[in-house]
Amino acid sequence: MNPVAFSDNDWLDAAAALAARGRPLSRPNPAVGALIVKDGRVIGRGWTCEGGRPHAEARAVAQTLALPGNAARGATVYVTLEPCAHESGRGPACADVLRHMGVARVVIGCEDPDPRTSGAGIAKLREAGIAAELLSSPAATRSLEGYLARARLGRPHTTLKLATSLDGCIAMADGTSQWITGPEARAHGHGMRARCDAILVGGETLRTDAPRLDVRLPGLAVRSPARWVLTRGPVPEGWQAIADPAEASFGDAQYLLIEGGAGAAAAFLAADRVDRLLLYRAPILIGAGRRGLGDIGLGLLGDAHGRWCLTDQRRLGSDTLDVYDRIR
Amino acid sequence: MNPVAFSDNDWLDAAAALAARGRPLSRPNPAVGALIVKDGRVIGRGWTCEGGRPHAEARAVAQTLALPGNAARGATVYVTLEPCAHESGRGPACADVLRHMGVARVVIGCEDPDPRTSGAGIAKLREAGIAAELLSSPAATRSLEGYLARARLGRPHTTLKLATSLDGCIAMADGTSQWITGPEARAHGHGMRARCDAILVGGETLRTDAPRLDVRLPGLAVRSPARWVLTRGPVPEGWQAIADPAEASFGDAQYLLIEGGAGAAAAFLAADRVDRLLLYRAPILIGAGRRGLGDIGLGLLGDAHGRWCLTDQRRLGSDTLDVYDRIR
Numbered sequence: 001m002n003p004v005a006f007s008d009n010d011w012l013d014a015a016a017a018l019a020a021r022g023r024p025l026s027r028p029n030p031a032v033g034a035l036i037v038k039d040g041r042v043i044g045r046g047w048t049c050e051g052g053r054p055h056a057e058a059r060a061v062a063q064t065l066a067l068p069g070n071a072a073r074g075a076t077v078y079v080t081l082e083p084c085a086h087e088s089g090r091g092p093a094c095a096d097v098l099r100h101m102g103v104a105r106v107v108i109g110c111e112d113p114d115p116r117t118s119g120a121g122i123a124k125l126r127e128a129g130i131a132a133e134l135l136s137s138p139a140a141t142r143s144l145e146g147y148l149a150r151a152r153l154g155r156p157h158t159t160l161k162l163a164t165s166l167d168g169c170i171a172m173a174d175g176t177s178q179w180i181t182g183p184e185a186r187a188h189g190h191g192m193r194a195r196c197d198a199i200l201v202g203g204e205t206l207r208t209d210a211p212r213l214d215v216r217l218p219g220l221a222v223r224s225p226a227r228w229v230l231t232r233g234p235v236p237e238g239w240q241a242i243a244d245p246a247e248a249s250f251g252d253a254q255y256l257l258i259e260g261g262a263g264a265a266a267a268f269l270a271a272d273r274v275d276r277l278l279l280y281r282a283p284i285l286i287g288a289g290r291r292g293l294g295d296i297g298l299g300l301l302g303d304a305h306g307r308w309c310l311t312d313q314r315r316l317g318s319d320t321l322d323v324y325d326r327i328r
Numbered sequence: 329m330n331p332v333a334f335s336d337n338d339w340l341d342a343a344a345a346l347a348a349r350g351r352p353l354s355r356p357n358p359a360v361g362a363l364i365v366k367d368g369r370v371i372g373r374g375w376t377c378e379g380g381r382p383h384a385e386a387r388a389v390a391q392t393l394a395l396p397g398n399a400a401r402g403a404t405v406y407v408t409l410e411p412c413a414h415e416s417g418r419g420p421a422c423a424d425v426l427r428h429m430g431v432a433r434v435v436i437g438c439e440d441p442d443p444r445t446s447g448a449g450i451a452k453l454r455e456a457g458i459a460a461e462l463l464s465s466p467a468a469t470r471s472l473e474g475y476l477a478r479a480r481l482g483r484p485h486t487t488l489k490l491a492t493s494l495d496g497c498i499a500m501a502d503g504t505s506q507w508i509t510g511p512e513a514r515a516h517g518h519g520m521r522a523r524c525d526a527i528l529v530g531g532e533t534l535r536t537d538a539p540r541l542d543v544r545l546p547g548l549a550v551r552s553p554a555r556w557v558l559t560r561g562p563v564p565e566g567w568q569a570i571a572d573p574a575e576a577s578f579g580d581a582q583y584l585l586i587e588g589g590a591g592a593a594a595a596f597l598a599a600d601r602v603d604r605l606l607l608y609r610a611p612i613l614i615g616a617g618r619r620g621l622g623d624i625g626l627g628l629l630g631d632a633h634g635r636w637c638l639t640d641q642r643r644l645g646s647d648t649l650d651v652y653d654r655i656r
Contacts, residue, residue, distance in 0.1 A: 164496070166605065166607060166636070166650075166652065167490070167496050167619065167620055168492070168495050168496020168497070168619065168620075169496070172626070172629050176629050177629075178629075179629075180629070266615055266616075269613060269615070277494065277613075279494060282633075283633075283635075283636040283637060283638060284629075284632035284633055284635070284636065285605075285621065285624060285626075285632060285636070286621075286624075286626055286629075287597070287621045287622060287623050287624035287625070288594075288621075288623040288624070289626075291495065291496065291619065292495055292496075293495045293613065293614075293615045293616075294615060294616060295616035296613060296614075296615035296616070297615070298500070298613075298615055298617075301500050301504050301505075301507075301508070301612075301614075304493070304612035304613060304614060305610075305611075305612055307613075308494070308611040308612065308613070309611060309646070310643070310646070313641075313648075315638070318637070318638070320638065320641075322494075324494065
């Protein structure tokens with residue numbers, strides 16, 4: 001059987017898809033994906049494990065050890081993030097592991113902003129005669145957006161979820177909102193929760209709806225994110241509070257999901273702290289209902305343009321999901 | 329060259345696409361499309377002409393007369409609507425024309441609700457030994473929806489257009505709405521106007537915005553629809569008024585386009601007089617702006633479901649268009 005010809009970017013796309021398995025459990029480490037390829041065939045694959053160790057490269061290398069001979073010698077490693085250059089008490093540097101295995105080439109999807117590694121991982125590989133290339137892969141960068149937001153901005157990558165009618169209402173005028181979207185869209189929303197490590201609602205939503213914000217999918221209840229509320233008032237046990245979106249760092253969370261209400265959503269948008277919009281829409285019209293957003297401080301209509309880009313669109317039962325990313 | 333094998337429904341789809349060329353100029357007649365096919369090849373094609381004559385079948389037959397011999401003899405005719413059975417001062421009945429030409433088979437996409445023809449066109453063909461079949465083609469029925477709405481409901485097929493931000497606003501709080509959507513979406517909107525023969529806004533929109541509601545596309549200004557306003561007050565020259573959506577018949581218009589504002593849109597929805605929603609959305613957030621719909625009289629959230637079905641979705645520049653049809 002002939003191996004299929006994939007480009008370096010195709011392999012990095014595949015590594016990024018593997019990396020998603022570590023999200024968000026790898027915290028505080030980045031969720032990295034790695035593939036080891038020899039003669040067009042995958043001989044090792046790995047992703048960052050729960051709590052951050054083993055690293056993706058170490059897992060992929062461990063798989064090659066089960067093969068005859070030194071299978072990794074002369075192979076190419078595809079890894080979404082620059083291999084770490086620093087040893088820690090939890091294991092050796094990945095750059096050293098790859099050097100030790102005698103791989104020929106390492107293709108990297110994204111440079112590590114961590115000052116202990118940034119550039120040093122690549123340098124260490126090259127010193128050992130390994131062809132190390134940085135490709136700037138969109139898929140790899142996207143798969144690391146939580147880690148990158150923390151490293152660069154000191155806050156989690158932030159997604160605002162809105163579930164509305166076609167005319168943009170999140171509830172009837174009396175507050176009734178069960179149900180606007182159908183079971184497929186709600187299940188997708190719970191899947192999003194499981195991929196985030198922090199979730200936030202506004203103070204009024206907490207007081208009025210007392211939402212559980214847990215992951216109601218079989219086997220995934222343990223993945224329920226840490227609960228935050230935007231308030232200056234007291235908070236119930238099991239919740240943490242922030243008073244100002246512009247100043248909150250959310251511990252070491254990499255992925256924050258904002259689930260409303262209109263005031264909290266508007267506060268994060270006004271502070272330009274939203275990186276992604278998840279717009280679930282049901283095929284219904286409500287009319288004079290409650291709207292999903294409060295005042296976001298927009299002065300001129302022209303200023304609203306050029307900020308959001310449609311990146312995904314799908315159907316969920318009879319509902320639709322549009323995903324928009326903040327253009328920065 | 330071998331002819332491609334098309335099914336009867338494929339040919340009816342093609343006839344329906346031809347029929348669109350007659351919309352809305354064929355008024356007061358239906359915009360019909362016809363194809364004459366022999367040995368897998370099209371030998372005649374036609375659509376209803378401006379003002380309703382010639383009919384589609386007559387135009388298609390006329391094309392076959394330019395061919396050697398009697399090309400139409402033994403051919404199959406695909407026509408979106410049952411051929412007319414009644415003679416008029418403007419021409420013979422199409423059923424008689426087809427009989428005279430000696431066609432072998434007529435495949436019909438939709439029965440004519442006109443009592444002068446309904447069933448009689450098919451009967452007349454069969455009496456002449458022609459195999460006449462009624463297929464109930466979704467494409468044919470959709471291409472006739474203006475004519476069918478007039479015949480069955482005594483009113484035009486009605487489309488509500490909304491151009492909003494992602495959060496469902498049609499303007500800033502101060503009324504500024506130029507521009508929310510981009511040039512591609514606006515051009516598409518003008519194309520929709522050219523395909524309608526009546527257009528309506530609410531009284532407040534007329535007073536505040538004084539919209540021209542014309543077709544601003546090169547060469548299509550003559551296709552600007554008749555202008556209507558929902559008001560009990562006086563109307564300017566060149567406009568016609570209706571006071572109540574539930575009672576308006578809009579002359580002989582087959583296609584009505586409602587362009588707002590929120591009150592007029594809500595009034596037509598509350599009266600269940602909207603058959604299609606055209607939702608243009610720009611990738612912007614406005615927040616505390618003006619909403620596209622007023623109170624539509626919805627009592628229970630559950631009652632909002634099961635009424636609308638997504639039938640088309642496309643991108644227009646950086647905007648999106650979602651089309652929803654009323655499920656009846």
